[in-house]
Amino acid sequence: MGAYVVGGAALKIDRHFELGYKDLAYRVVRDCPECSDVDYVIVASALPELSAHQVDLGIHVVQWIGRRVPALRVESGESSGLAAVDLAASLVSSGRARRVLVLGVEKVTEYPTYTANYFYSLTLDYEYEVLRGISPPAYAALAMKELMNSGVRRECFSGWAIRMHENAVSVPHAMLRFKISLESFKDSQVLAEPLTLYDSFASGDGAAAVVVSSKPNEGDSSPEIVYSGAEVGLPAYLRDRVSDLTASVGLLRRAAERLGLDLRRAAVELHDSYTVYPIAILKGLGYLDDRCDLGGFEYLNLSGGLKARGHPVGATGVYQVYEIFKLMTDGLGGRTAPAEYGLAHSMSGPDNSSRVVVLRR
Amino acid sequence: MRLSPQQFWRIRENQYRLFITVCGSCGRKAILKRPVCPYCGSDRVHHVESSGLGVLESFTKVYYRRNSSEDDLPKFIGVVRLTEGVRVVGEIVGVGADELREGMEVEAVLRRYASDDPYGVIYYGIKFKPV
Amino acid sequence: MEVGIRGWGAYIPRFRLSALEVAALWGYDGRLPKALGMVEKSVAEEDEDAATMGWYAARVAMRRAGVSGDDIDAVFFGTESKPYAVKPSATIVADALGVKRRKLATDLEFACRAAGEGMRISVGLVKSGLARNTLVIGSDTAQANPGDLLDFTASSGAVAFVVGPASGSAAVIExxxxxxxxxxxxxxxxxxxxxxxxxxxxxxxxxxxxxxxxxxxxxxxxxxxxxxxxxxxxxxxxxxxxxxxxxxxxxxxxxxxxxxxxxxxxxxxxxxxxxxxxxxxxxxxxxxxxxxxxxxxxxxxxxxxxxxQDSAPELAKMGPRVADMMNSRVRVSYSEYSKFRGLLLKNVGG
Structure with a gap:
C-alpha cells in the first residue's frame, strides 16, 4: 500500500508571543481542510519539555484541537519533522492507519535568546559536548574553517545566505522575507569565528501540517512518498573532519541512485541550519567546485531554507514536506516546481543524524 | 537546582580524566571510556589513559551566549590531537588575546565546567591550555 | 625512617593585576606598592578555583615523584578558599588524579599555613609507617575586600608535594x-x-x-x-x-x-x-x-x-618550573580581574 501527501498547511514562522504549543497546532489545522479527516496524529516537536514544561505533547494537542484519535509525539532533535513523516508513511503503508495528520509544532521564543540557544545546544550530547562548552555554532565554525582551508571561499557561504533570502521573499510563511547583500555580512555579529549571525538559521515559532494518506485525493495527483530513509553519523568530535557529513551525503546519494533522481532537477529542501552545511553536502556529492556555483540547481530551497524561511526546530521537517507538496501541486507563493521528484533533507546537530523523504508526482 | 549531583557523579571519571577506548576488533581509537567501539560496534574494547598532551589542530573564538555563559565568553573551542593520535574537542583556556595558533602544544587541565550558583553543585572536567 | 619530598609541582595562573592599577583605582598613593614590595599579583580565571589549581600542581608533583594514584595513601588539601564551604576538595582532586580509594583525604584549614601543617602530618604518617606516600597540596584563590590593603596582595596559586621515604627523594626533611x-x-x-x-x-x-x-x-x-x-x-x-x-x-x-x-x-x-x-x-x-x-x-x-638532594635538578626538568610560570604572564585590568574572580554582583540562577 502506498503513502500519499494529500494536503497540508503552514503558519508564518515568527515570534508568536500570543500563541503556545496548543494554539499553534490549532491555528494550523484550522486552515487545513484535509486535516480534519484523520485517524492518527503524530506531533513532531523537539523542545516542549524544555520550553513549555510539557510531556506527552501529542495527546495534549489532540485534546485541545478536539479530536479523539490516537496520537503520539515524535522527537529526533532537529530532524523530528521528517522522522514524523517517515513514521506516518509507515503507519499508512502497513495498514495501521488510513490517514495520518503530521503536525510539526515548536515554540523557541518562550525564553530569552540565550536560553533558546541553550535548549538548541541540547541537540548535542549534554554530558560530553554541551557541558564541555561545545555548541552548534562552534562546530559549524570549525567545519567552515576546514572548508576554507581546503580552498572554499568565504563568499560561498555568504552566497548561500543571499540566495536563501531571495527565495524567501515570495514565501508566505517565511520568517525573513527580505533580501540581504554581501555588504551586510560585514556588520553581522560573529557567533563563532568565522561564522556570523547571517550564516545562522532564523529562529522562530511555527506549526506546519501535512496529511499522509493510503490513497491519493480523488481526481488530482497527490504526490506519493516513494522514499523515506535515515542514517546516523559519528559524533562530530570523532570524525577526521567536522565537515565530513557522511550520513547526509551517503543518504542523499543512496536515495538519488535508488530512484534515478537528479538533485539538480528535483524540488530539493536541504537542511541549512548554518550556511556551511549545505555547501559541505553539495561538495561531498560532487556538485560544487570551490566557486560554489549553484546555477545548475533548478529548485533548490525555494522556501528560503532554514536560513530565511526559518527553523522552528522540531517542526522544520514538516514545513519542508509541506513546501515540496505545494511546489509539486498548486504552488508555493506563486512558484511551482514541475519536477518529477521532490526531496526533503533534514539533519540533527552537525550530521548526528540525517533523514530524507522523497515525493514523486 | 538545575545540575544533578548524581548525573555528574556517575560520569565523573570521563570528565576528570582523558580515557581512550581502543577497539580490539577494528583497531581504532576513540576519546572517552566507552562500552562499545563507536566505529565498528564491537564490545571487544579496552581503555587507556591519555598523557593529556596534544597539538591544537583548529579552534574557533565563540561568542554564542547560552544560559549563564557570560562569565566565560568569549571562549575558545578547539580540536586537539592527543599524542596518542586521538582527537578531542574542548575548551582552550589560559589564553591571552590573539595568542592561540594552530599547531600549538597544549595540555589537559582540570577546570570548572558548570556550577549551580549560588548554592548548588560544581561540575569539574578536562579542558586544555597551551603548554 | 627518614622522610623526604619525592616530587613537587606548582601552578601560577598566567594573568596578572598590576599593584599600581589597584592603587590608582582605590585612591592610594602610587608609592604604596613599592612600600609593600608588590609589583603585581596572579589572577585565576573564572573557571578556576583552589581544587583545579591544586590538581595541576599535584599532577606535576606525582609525575616528578614517579608515583601513580595507587602509591598515594593520603591527600591533604590546605586551603582557606574551599570551593565548597562543606564538602572536601581533597576528594575532587584525588578522584581527578586517579588516587586509589583506600586513602586518607581531608581539607585542612589554618589560614595560610594549613598545607604546612599537612607537611608535618605527612612526616608523622610516613615515619610511623601508616602511609608510604602522601600528597600535600596548598592552593588558594585568596579573596580580598575590594579596595582593602589585601587587594594588592591576595592572589591565586597552588603547590603540591609528594612526601615519602627520604631515600631517593628530591629533598630530605631533616x-x-x-x-x-x-x-x-x-x-x-x-x-x-x-x-x-x-x-x-x-x-x-x-x-x-x-x-x-x-x-x-x-x-x-x-x-x-x-x-x-x-x-x-x-x-x-x-x-x-x-x-x-x-x-x-x-x-x-x-x-x-x-x-x-x-x-x-x-x-x-x-x-x-x-x-x-x-x-x-x-x-x-x-x-x-x-x-x-x-x-x-x-x-x-x-x-x-x-x-x-642530588636528584632535584633532574626532577626539576620533568615539569614546568616556578620561574617559568612567573615569567609567562598576561596583564589584566581590574575589570577583567573582577570578572574572573566573580567580584561583580550579578543575578544568578537564570
Missing amino acids: ASVSYVTDTPDFWRRDRSPYPEHAEIFTGEPAYFHHIVSAAKLLMEETGLRVEDFDYAVFHQPNGRFPLQVARMLGIPQEKVLPGLVTPHVGNTYNASALLGLAKLLEEARPRSRVLLVTFGSGAGSDAFSIVV
Whole structure:
C-alpha cells in the first residue's frame, strides 16, 4: 500500500508571543481542510519539555484541537519533522492507519535568546559536548574553517545566505522575507569565528501540517512518498573532519541512485541550519567546485531554507514536506516546481543524524 | 537546582580524566571510556589513559551566549590531537588575546565546567591550555 | 625512617593585576606598592578555583615523584578558599588524579599555613609507617575586600608535594617543629565574603612572633645555626615581611630573595612559602639546606629544615618550573580581574 501527501498547511514562522504549543497546532489545522479527516496524529516537536514544561505533547494537542484519535509525539532533535513523516508513511503503508495528520509544532521564543540557544545546544550530547562548552555554532565554525582551508571561499557561504533570502521573499510563511547583500555580512555579529549571525538559521515559532494518506485525493495527483530513509553519523568530535557529513551525503546519494533522481532537477529542501552545511553536502556529492556555483540547481530551497524561511526546530521537517507538496501541486507563493521528484533533507546537530523523504508526482 | 549531583557523579571519571577506548576488533581509537567501539560496534574494547598532551589542530573564538555563559565568553573551542593520535574537542583556556595558533602544544587541565550558583553543585572536567 | 619530598609541582595562573592599577583605582598613593614590595599579583580565571589549581600542581608533583594514584595513601588539601564551604576538595582532586580509594583525604584549614601543617602530618604518617606516600597540596584563590590593603596582595596559586621515604627523594626533611597560639590577627566569619584583619596587629604579635619563635625552636632542637642554612623561605604576605623577619633572625637578604615570589605573584596564601620552596628545589644546588617557615593567621608557624638532594635538578626538568610560570604572564585590568574572580554582583540562577 502506498503513502500519499494529500494536503497540508503552514503558519508564518515568527515570534508568536500570543500563541503556545496548543494554539499553534490549532491555528494550523484550522486552515487545513484535509486535516480534519484523520485517524492518527503524530506531533513532531523537539523542545516542549524544555520550553513549555510539557510531556506527552501529542495527546495534549489532540485534546485541545478536539479530536479523539490516537496520537503520539515524535522527537529526533532537529530532524523530528521528517522522522514524523517517515513514521506516518509507515503507519499508512502497513495498514495501521488510513490517514495520518503530521503536525510539526515548536515554540523557541518562550525564553530569552540565550536560553533558546541553550535548549538548541541540547541537540548535542549534554554530558560530553554541551557541558564541555561545545555548541552548534562552534562546530559549524570549525567545519567552515576546514572548508576554507581546503580552498572554499568565504563568499560561498555568504552566497548561500543571499540566495536563501531571495527565495524567501515570495514565501508566505517565511520568517525573513527580505533580501540581504554581501555588504551586510560585514556588520553581522560573529557567533563563532568565522561564522556570523547571517550564516545562522532564523529562529522562530511555527506549526506546519501535512496529511499522509493510503490513497491519493480523488481526481488530482497527490504526490506519493516513494522514499523515506535515515542514517546516523559519528559524533562530530570523532570524525577526521567536522565537515565530513557522511550520513547526509551517503543518504542523499543512496536515495538519488535508488530512484534515478537528479538533485539538480528535483524540488530539493536541504537542511541549512548554518550556511556551511549545505555547501559541505553539495561538495561531498560532487556538485560544487570551490566557486560554489549553484546555477545548475533548478529548485533548490525555494522556501528560503532554514536560513530565511526559518527553523522552528522540531517542526522544520514538516514545513519542508509541506513546501515540496505545494511546489509539486498548486504552488508555493506563486512558484511551482514541475519536477518529477521532490526531496526533503533534514539533519540533527552537525550530521548526528540525517533523514530524507522523497515525493514523486 | 538545575545540575544533578548524581548525573555528574556517575560520569565523573570521563570528565576528570582523558580515557581512550581502543577497539580490539577494528583497531581504532576513540576519546572517552566507552562500552562499545563507536566505529565498528564491537564490545571487544579496552581503555587507556591519555598523557593529556596534544597539538591544537583548529579552534574557533565563540561568542554564542547560552544560559549563564557570560562569565566565560568569549571562549575558545578547539580540536586537539592527543599524542596518542586521538582527537578531542574542548575548551582552550589560559589564553591571552590573539595568542592561540594552530599547531600549538597544549595540555589537559582540570577546570570548572558548570556550577549551580549560588548554592548548588560544581561540575569539574578536562579542558586544555597551551603548554 | 627518614622522610623526604619525592616530587613537587606548582601552578601560577598566567594573568596578572598590576599593584599600581589597584592603587590608582582605590585612591592610594602610587608609592604604596613599592612600600609593600608588590609589583603585581596572579589572577585565576573564572573557571578556576583552589581544587583545579591544586590538581595541576599535584599532577606535576606525582609525575616528578614517579608515583601513580595507587602509591598515594593520603591527600591533604590546605586551603582557606574551599570551593565548597562543606564538602572536601581533597576528594575532587584525588578522584581527578586517579588516587586509589583506600586513602586518607581531608581539607585542612589554618589560614595560610594549613598545607604546612599537612607537611608535618605527612612526616608523622610516613615515619610511623601508616602511609608510604602522601600528597600535600596548598592552593588558594585568596579573596580580598575590594579596595582593602589585601587587594594588592591576595592572589591565586597552588603547590603540591609528594612526601615519602627520604631515600631517593628530591629533598630530605631533616627536622620540623610547630608553634601555635590563639592570636586573632586575621579571620573570616561565616557568611562573610571577604576576610577581615587587624592591620598593624598582623605584624609584630602575629607574623613576626610566630615565625621567629618557630625558627628559633627548630634551631634549638636541632642544634643548627643560622649560618648552616643556605636559603630561607618564609611565608610571604607581601614583599617586605619576609625580608624583615630574615633581618630579625640575622639571615642575609641574598638567602631569602631566591625563594621570594610574592612581589610578582602575590600572596597565594597556602601556596605562598611553599611556592618559594618549590622554586628553590628547582634552582638550589644539591646539598643546600633550606630553612622553611610557614605562617598562618590565627596563628601558627611550622619550621622545617630541608636538604636538597642530588636528584632535584633532574626532577626539576620533568615539569614546568616556578620561574617559568612567573615569567609567562598576561596583564589584566581590574575589570577583567573582577570578572574572573566573580567580584561583580550579578543575578544568578537564570
